Amino acid sequence: MAEKACLVDVTKCIACRGCQIACKSWNQLPAEKTTFDGTYENPPDLSASTVTKIKFREVAEGGKVKWLFRKVQCFHCTDAGCVKACPVPGALTKLEDGTVYLDQNKCTGCKYCIMNCPFEIPRWDATKGKAFKCNFCYDRTSNGLPPACQKICVGGAIQYGDRDTLIAYAKTRPGFLYGEKELGGLHWMYLLPVDDPELYFLPKEPKLPKSLIVWKDILKPIGLILGGGSILAWLGYHFLLMPQKEKLTKEAEKHS
C-alpha cells in the first residue's frame, strides 16, 4: 500500500477554520468554552477536544503587514517518538499508509507519548485518563475518503494523496517543502513561501529525545522479552520521565 499524506500550501490558507469544525463534526468532539483574548486564534491550544487548529501570526515589517496561518495537528511521523515511547502493544501503531494510530481502548495513560513528541502534539484527556491526538481520520481514509479537514478546505490549501506524488508535485512549486525528510518523513507536509519553518511555528530540525533511543532500542525490547509490565514501567519511569519531570509537571498542571 502506498503511503498517504497531506500537503498544506500555507499561502493558500485563508484561516476560515472550516478544518477545525469539520474535524470536530466528524470526530464528534465537544466545543470548548473560549473567550476572545486579543487574537482571532481559538481555542488557544490543542486539547483533548481539539486535535487540529490554525495558528495565526501577524508580522509587520517595513510598513507592510503579513498575516500567516498554519494548520496544526499530528504530523504522523515515520520516525514517530510517540510510537517508540509507548510501552503498550497496539496502543500507538504505525500503520502501513503512514497513519500513526492511537487506540484509546489500549492506552494505559502513561503519558510517554506526550513526553516524547518533538512537536508536542498528543494531549492528556483527563476525563478518560488517556492520551489523545489526531488519527488522520483513519475511519475515513481506510474507506477511501479524504480526512474531514481536507474535504472541507475551500482554498485548496490542503491536498491529500500518495505521499510520493505530493512530494513530486511540491517540488514543481515555488517555495520550500517541510516534512519530506524530517523524522524519516512526515505524513503532514508543508509548502512554505520562505525557508524559515519557525516563522510558521515549525521546529527547524525536529529530533527525538536521546533518552528515547536508549529506551526504544535497548530497554523496551528487554522489558518486552522479560514480559514484565512492572519492569517496563519502572524502566520507562527512569529513562523517559525522570529526565523530563519538570515538563511533565507543567503539562499536568496545564491540563488539570
Added chain:
Amino acid sequence: MAGLGPSFGRGAMTNHWIDYRNADVILVLGSNTCENHPVSTTWIDEAMEKGGKLIVVDPRFTRTASKANIYAPLRPGTDIAFLGGLINYVLQNKLYHEEYLMNYSNVSFLVKPEYSFKDGIFSGYDKEKRKYDMATWGYQMSPPGPDGKTTPLQDKTLKDPNCVYQILKKHYARYTPDMVSKVCGMPKESFLEIAKVYATTGKPGKAGTVLYAMGITQHSNGSQNVRAISELQILLGNMGIAGGGVNAQRGEANVQGSTDYALLFHLVPGYMASPDKVLHPILSDYLTKETPKSGYWVNKPKFFVSLLKAWWGENATKENNFCYDYLPKKSANYSWIALFEAMYAGKIKGLSCWGENPAVSGPNSNLEVKALGNLDWLVVSDLFETETASFWKRPGVNPAEIKTEVFLLPACGSYEKEGSITNSGRWAQWRWKACPAVGESKSDLEMMNELFEEIRALYKKDAKAVFPEPIVKLNWDYGKGEPNQDKIVKEINGYTIADGKPVANFTKLADDGSTMCGNWIYSGIYPEDGKNLLKRRIREKEGIGLNSEWAFAWPVNRRIIYNRCSANPAGQPYNKDKWLVRWNDTEKKWETRDVPDFGWKDAKTGEMIPPEKSAANPYIMQPEGKARLFTPVGMADGPMAEHYEPYESPVKNLLSGTQNDPAVKIWAADLDKLAPVASPEYPIIATTYRVVEHYQTGTLTRNLPWLAELMPNLFVEMSVELAQAKGIKNGDKVKVVSIRGEVEAIACVTPRLKAYQLNGKTVEVVGLPWHWGWATAAPGDVTNKITPHIGDANTMIPEYKAFLVDIKKEVA
C-alpha cells in the same frame, strides 16, 4: 444594485462565481471575499494559479488581504475618490479599450448644453427638497426622422465639449494621485501600483473583474460607488466578457433571489416599479409611463399584465384592467430606515419579521429597538428566539412597561425544507429537503400558505369586511399545508391560459391577458410540464466554467450577461480562448458557448442576424443600447459618481465645497443624532463588518457551540498606536462610544489597522463585527447601537461602514 441598472440595464452580478477564474486581475474593493464568501476563494485561487493578480483595497488588512499580490488601505467612505483616481489615470494615459468604448458605450453621446457641475453640485438641484430635477442630464436628440423617432446625437471625434468623453475627462481631472492619497489615506505609490496593474486589463483580450459587497453599498453614496466601478469597467472594456464584470457578491445565499422576487419596497417581481399613488393611479398610466420607447423594456406591458394575471387569475380581465385597482399603490418611502422611523413615531402598529433580526442588524439600534416597543403586535418567524423576539426583555428594560404582543413562529432550517435559491451569479438552484423538520417547526412557505388561507377565510366570513376583493379573489390555490411547489414553479415560469401549457420563455408572453407569468425574468425555468430546470445538475467537463447545464441562470440561462461585448463589432472575440459568442464569417452564423444576450437569430425565420446589427445595441435593456459612462436618468444623486464625505467624517471634503451627498434624506427624531464634521468628541473612524465564523446577526452561529468557540465575543480592532495612546492592551475590555450609544467589546490590538494620513491630519480607524446580541449562547453587545440612521440617496441602505466614535478603556 441601484447603480448597475442605470449603467447596464440590469441590477445583478454580471458574471458568476466560477468565472473569477478567467480574470487576469481581480480587484476586491468593499468586500472581504475570502471571509464572507469563502468558497469563492477556490476560483480566485485558480485565477492566481494561472498568473492572475489579486488586488485588495480595504480599510483593514483582512484574511482576503493575506492572499493578495497588492494590498492598500483606504479610509472608509472614500471609494469614489479612489475609483475616480483610477478613472482619471485611465483617461489621462489613454489606457481605455477604445474600440469597445466607441461602439458599446455612450462615450460619444452629446449631453444637453444646460448640464453643469459646480463645486460638487450637478445642474437641477433643489436645495429645499434635497432633490435633483434630472432634465438637464439628458442627451441632445436628433430632430424626428420620417418614422417620427428621435435618436441621441453623437460626436464620434469626441471633441465636442458636451460629449460624454469630454464631460467625464473634465469631471475626473480633479482626482489626481495626490488627491487620492490625501482623501483616501492611501499611500500614493500604492495607488499608482494598483492603477498600473489594473489598467492593463484595458488591453483587448485582457479581463479585469471587480468584486464588491456591502463595503461598497453600505454608504450614503453606495449606489454611486457602484456607478464608479461601472464607469471604470466600461472604460477598460471589462463588461460582457469572461473574467470581467461588476460582481456584486450578495451577503446571503439567496439575496439575489429575494430582490429578483421583489423583497424590495419599490419593485414588483422582475424589476418593475411598484405602482405609485401619484404617478400611476390607473393601469394605462403605469404602462405608458413605465415603458420606454426603445430597448427590451418596450415589452414591459406583456410582463406586467402577465404578472397581474398570475396574481388574480381568471378574475383579471381586460375589462377590469386585470385587477390593477386591487394592487396597493405606494405613497411613501418604505425602506428600512423609513419604516423604523415611522414605527418610532407610532405610525405603524404591526410588524411581521421573517428570517430577520432587526434588533441586531438595524442601524441606530437604540432607536429601532425602542420603535419595536411602539407596536401593538410583532410576529417573528425564526429558528431560535432572536433578539427581536426577545426585545421586550432585553438588558436594562422592564418587560412590564412594554405592551407589544410578540408571537414567535418556529421556522425550520434550510436543510429541512425544499425550494430554490438564487445565488449572486443569478443561478437559480433547487434545494432538496435533507431531513424532516424538527418538532413543530415549518417552512416559511407552509406558514405563509396557512396564514393566507386563514386570512382569506376570515375575509370571506366577514360581511362587513372593507375591500375584500384583493384577498378573496387572489389566485392562490396551492393545497393544504406544504404547498405544491411544482405548481408554483410553473406559475413563475408562466403559461398560456387557454391550454395551460408552460411558455418556452418570456418572449411568448402577451399583454392581452392570454398568458400569465409570476416573474418574467425567470420565464424559461419550466419549459414543459414536470420539467424544472432548477433541478439540473450537469457539471461542465470542458470549457471556461459556464456550466450552462447546471441549474438555470436568468435571463434565459445566460451565464455572462451583455456577452455581445466579448466580441468586436465584426463578431470576432477579443479573447480567442475565453470566447463566449463568435461570428463565423465563412458560414455566416453565430457560434455560441453562452446564450447570446443580443439579437442573433430571427425568432420567426431562424435566420442569423449579422454582427453589425447587434454591435449597435449590445446593451439590449437600455433605450440607447449602450453602457452608460454618464447616466441621463436613473440616479437620484448625479449622472456620474462624485466623492462626498460620509455623513460622519473627521475631515472636510477636499474635492468640492459640498460635504455630503446632497440628495440624502436627513431624519429628525430625537435619537437621530449625527456627530459634526471633525468632531473633537468622536475623532476616530469606525467601520463594521462580518467574520467568516458567524452568519449575519449570529442567530444560527452563536447557537452552534463549535462556531461560538471560534469567535466567542464581540471585539474591536485597532492599531497598536491608538491602543498605546489610550492605554489599552490587547484583550482589554473597552467601550466604543458614538453620539448615539456605546458598546462594550474586547480590544484586538493589531498592526493590520493603521491610522490614515489625510492631508496632513492623522486619523485612526477601528473596526467591529456585528454578530452579537443578548439572546442565546455566546452573548455580546449589539454593535449597531453606535451606527447612524443615514441611508443611501437611491436605495436607503444604511451607512454602516463609516461613522465616528471614541474609544475608552473600561475600568474594572
